Amino acid sequence: xxxxxxxxxxxxxxxxxxxxxxxxxxxxxxxxxxxxxxxxxxxxxxxxxxxxxxxxxxxxxxxxxxxxxxxxxxxxxxxxxxxxxxxxxxxxxxxxxxxxxxxxxxxxxxxxxxxxxxxxxxxxxxxxxxxxxxxxxxxxxxxxxxxxxxxxxxxxxxxxxxxxxxxxxxxxxxxxxxxxxxxxxxxxxxxxxxxxxxxxxxxxxxxxxxxxxxxxxxxxxxxxxxxxxxxxxxxxxxxxxxxxxxxxxxxxxxxxxxxxxxxxxxxxxxxxxxxxxxxxxxxxxxxxxxxxxxxxxxxxxxxxx
Numbered sequence: 132x133x134x135x136x137x138x139x140x141x142x143x144x145x146x147x148x149x150x151x152x153x154x155x156x157x158x159x160x161x162x163x164x165x166x167x168x169x170x171x172x173x174x175x176x177x178x179x180x181x182x183x184x185x186x187x188x189x190x191x192x193x194x195x196x197x198x199x200x201x202x203x204x205x206x207x208x209x210x211x212x213x214x215x216x217x218x219x220x221x222x223x224x225x226x227x228x229x230x231x232x233x234x235x236x237x238x239x240x241x242x243x244x245x246x247x248x249x250x251x252x253x254x255x256x257x258x259x260x261x262x263x264x265x266x267x268x269x270x271x272x273x274x275x276x277x278x279x280x281x282x283x284x285x286x287x288x289x290x291x292x293x294x295x296x297x298x299x300x301x302x303x304x305x306x307x308x309x310x311x312x313x314x315x316x317x318x319x320x321x322x323x324x325x326x327x328x329x330x331x332x333x334x335x336x337x338x339x340x341x342x343x344x345x346x347x348x349x350x351x352x353x354x355x356x357x358x359x360x361x362x363x364x365x366x367x368x369x370x371x372x373x374x375x376x377x378x379x380x381x382x383x384x385x386x387x388x389x390x391x392x393x394x395x396x397x398x399x400x401x402x403x404x405x406x407x408x409x410x411x412x413x414x415x416x417x418x419x420x421x422x423x424x425x426x427x428x429x430x431x432x433x434x435x436x
Contacts, residue, residue: 136180138173141166148176150184211263212247219243227291232284237267237275252276286374289350293375296343303344304380306367306388308360310335318356325357339363341371350374361390365397381405 134152141147145166152160164180167173223229223239232238244255247262252272259266278284296302312335313322322334335356341349352367368380382389382397386408389397397404416435 134184136177136184138177146173148173148180150180213263215247216243216262216264219246226295228288231287231291235275237271238279240264240266241272285351289371289374292347292349296347296349298343298349298375303383304349304371305342305344305346306339306364306384308337308339308363310337310356321355323356325355326359337363339367341367361388361393364388365393365400368402369400379403383407 134150137149137151139147139149143166145168147166148164150162150164152162162183164183165172165176167176220239220243223243228242229239240259241252241255244250244258244262244266248255248258250258253269256266256269256272298304310325310327310329312327312329312331312333315322315334318324318334322336324332324334325337327333327335337354337356337358337360339352339354341351343349350367350371352363352370354363354366364382364384368382371377372380380402382402382404384404384406386406389404389406394404394406414435417429420429420435
């Protein structure tokens with residue numbers, strides 16, 4: 132055991148500072164440094180003890196006296212968010228995105244940089260550099276973007292998401308829409324002014340998101356900014372069915388997402404739907420049940436056919 136400094140109380144109530152030297156056989160040699168009667172004396176004696184322990188130990192010469200930083204702190208030239216990047220990369224691989232993207236490291240960098248800090252494609256390279264990751268050039272990013280915009284690329288990612296959630300015929304999926312606006316004055320046929328929940332007049336696009344019952348994303352689709360929300364549901368569902376070879380789905384929605392035209396289109400596509408909506412009068416089936424069961428409350432969860 133290496134020598135160490137200890138403090139013990141004496142019979143007079145003072146505090147003695149000692150260095151304890153131990154041998155292999157368990158015996159100890161104690162070197163008394165002095166006794167302190169207040170905190171200031173105690174700290175002084177401890178400093179003396181530590182200095183005595185260091186007696187005879189040589190400094191490691193790093194040759195800093197010959198460099199420009201002699202006499203000053205060393206310069207930190209880089210750092211790496213090792214644990215954060217490794218954790219995000221592990222999640223990326225576990226979700227199957229690495230295989231779906233064919234091992235494309237440019238796509239990995241863009242995705243993980245935006246998880247760390249949501250920002251533009253160009254600024255994401257700055258995020259990577261700050262995380263200690265050597266980013267690709269912006270020219271390389273621009274060359275790869277056309278590949279990322281293809282339906283095949285999005286379908287491969289959607290397939291990885293579906294495989295991760297073990298999607299099956301009886302799975303429940305949820306759908307909702309939102310809008311993304313652009314700080315520009317003129318539309319271009321895709322970015323167009325439309326209904327905005329934030330009451331903005333800027334050109335926007337409509338985003339349709341399909342998730343599983345826990346909110347895990349399954350498919351993202353973009354539409355023109357002036358496309359009504361109710362007109363986005365059926366294209367997303369049909370695309371989802373085609374991508375995953377689903378013969379039938381049942382759509383559950385509130386009345387705000389299903390217009391009369393939507394209901395006709397859903398029926399024409401051979402799909403089923405369940406709507407939560409208010410009706411102006413009691414349906415005949417409910418009236419008949421009450422007539423046949425006078426004074427009996429309708430059981431919770433009862434289904435009328």
